[in-house]
Amino acid sequence: MSNVLGRFLGHRDVFARFLNALSKGQLHHAWLLHGPSGIGKATLGFEMARAYLCEKNRHSPPAHEACGTCHVCHMMAAGSHPDFLQVEREWDEKKKRLKRDVHVGQTRDLLSFLSLSGSQSERKVVLVREAGQMNAQAANALLKGLEEPAPGSLLILACEDTMSVPVTVRSRCLLQALAPLGDDECRSILCDMGLDGEVLEFAVKLADGQPGKASPLTDADVADALLDWERLTRDMSRADIGHLQGWISRHVRQIPHALLVDVVLNQLEGVMQENGNFHAFDTLMAVAHDLAAWPVEVARRTLNPASTLLAHMLSLRIALRAFENTLGSR
Ligand SMILES: [Zn+2]
Structure with a gap:
């Protein structure tokens, strides 16, 4: 049992x-x-x-x-x-x-x-x-x-x-x-769903105590595409826009929008801890906030998901570069 x-x-x-x-x-x-x-x-x-x-x-x-x-x-x-x-x-x-x-x-x-x-x-x-x-x-x-x-x-x-x-x-x-689950419990449930290896660890991080959130990763195509997305956005200030655009046009309609936003926001966590210029940080936060609201905006206003996501990613790259430049000047 x-x-x-x-x-x-x-x-x-x-x-x-x-x-x-x-x-x-x-x-x-x-x-x-x-x-x-x-x-x-x-x-x-x-x-x-x-x-x-x-x-x-x-x-x-x-x-x-x-x-x-x-x-x-x-x-x-x-x-x-x-x-x-x-x-x-x-x-x-x-x-x-x-x-x-x-x-x-x-x-x-x-x-x-x-x-x-x-x-x-x-x-x-x-x-x-x-x-x-x-x-x-x-x-x-x-x-x-x-x-x-x-x-x-x-x-x-x-x-x-x-x-x-x-x-x-x-x-x-x-x-x-009912409370969100701990990582170990989350891992065990996602494992029961059939995830393993790199995808399992990726899913645990993405789930953040809510395994249902990461359940789309049980579809191998979704998991592969999201891992790709994670690699493409890992160093966002230097991300290749052509590659991002290619990924978005291929996958944006198949991948749950909230998940691909979560992948990007998770990547920003480290940067957010840095002690940079306040104004540049503020701008970066505003851009991240807009990106977080994007899935709901797409659904509510029936926006074109590909072009609007690309626009958010471009803004994010600019804001990140500006913020990182203020770190370098210290
Ligand atoms: Zn029975």
């Missing part, structure tokens, strides 16, 4: 708390898991659902992690358990992107799902992976289910920021904070 445990390593204390409450028959009917993106909130929620539904935990305490071998565990692995429902934003076929919100129709569906008695047992679970994306109507509808929970029902909500969930919903849930 070590591969299963590895998937939420780092939140063992929270999972133990869940199992303890389940053993004592004191399980809260609604959990709100909150913390930064990519740390495994939904993964932990899924493990909680598996443990709750597993046949081995149905009768005699103490409760354990899901056995992985019973009929229920097989159905969960196949994504076909009739008493388990996951809710996230729907795909908008017309706009070819995820809808902006989890909408009220989805909340009503999940409430009627929870109100029916389970087909395998008395237990039913709903996992709302993007609870922070519920619009006001959806959250309002959810209140009813929280006030009058159906027997045997378990609702698990996951969100980054508790403030994105209305206080009326929040106050009826058991709030459970």
Whole structure:
């Protein structure tokens, strides 16, 4: 079972708390898991659902992690358990992107799902992976289910920021904070995802405690391109613009924008510690700040990613050169 445990390593204390409450028959009917993106909130929620539904935990305490071998565990692995429902934003076929919100129709569906008695047992679970994306109507509808929970029902909500969930919903849930992971835990999870060698160490640094952030590196093409990008931007003030331009035109549409920005910002950390001219430092910070905002700007204003990224990289090279020159003059 070590591969299963590895998937939420780092939140063992929270999972133990869940199992303890389940053993004592004191399980809260609604959990709100909150913390930064990519740390495994939904993964932990899924493990909680598996443990709750597993046949081995149905009768005699103490409760354990899901056995992985019973009929229920097989159905969960196949994504076909009739008493388990996951809710996230729907795909908008017309706009070819995820809808902006989890909408009220989805909340009503999940409430009627929870109100029916389970087909395998008395237990039913709903996992709302993007609870922070519920619009006001959806959250309002959810209140009813929280006030009058159906027997045997378990609702698990996951969100980054508790403030994105209305206080009326929040106050009826058991709030459970999840923290970013340490590098060793992060490495072990990324290793479980199949990363090794140079890519693994690169991913650990990039993840910075949030392994989900580095999960695109499990695609070997993405990993190769990002390692290339890391080499090209390592000595940014002397970076070859032709090479940068070539890389950008080949890869910018396939590589998650936030990741390629993180690679560049990580490279700047050392320079930022240097004690240079204040004005030049200020300019460099402003340029880095604009670059950090670029992924959101591209999405929001539908900018051309290649030309705008290249412009940011040129500004960065100029600002870095100016700053480094002030170091040399000391
Ligand atoms: Zn089982």
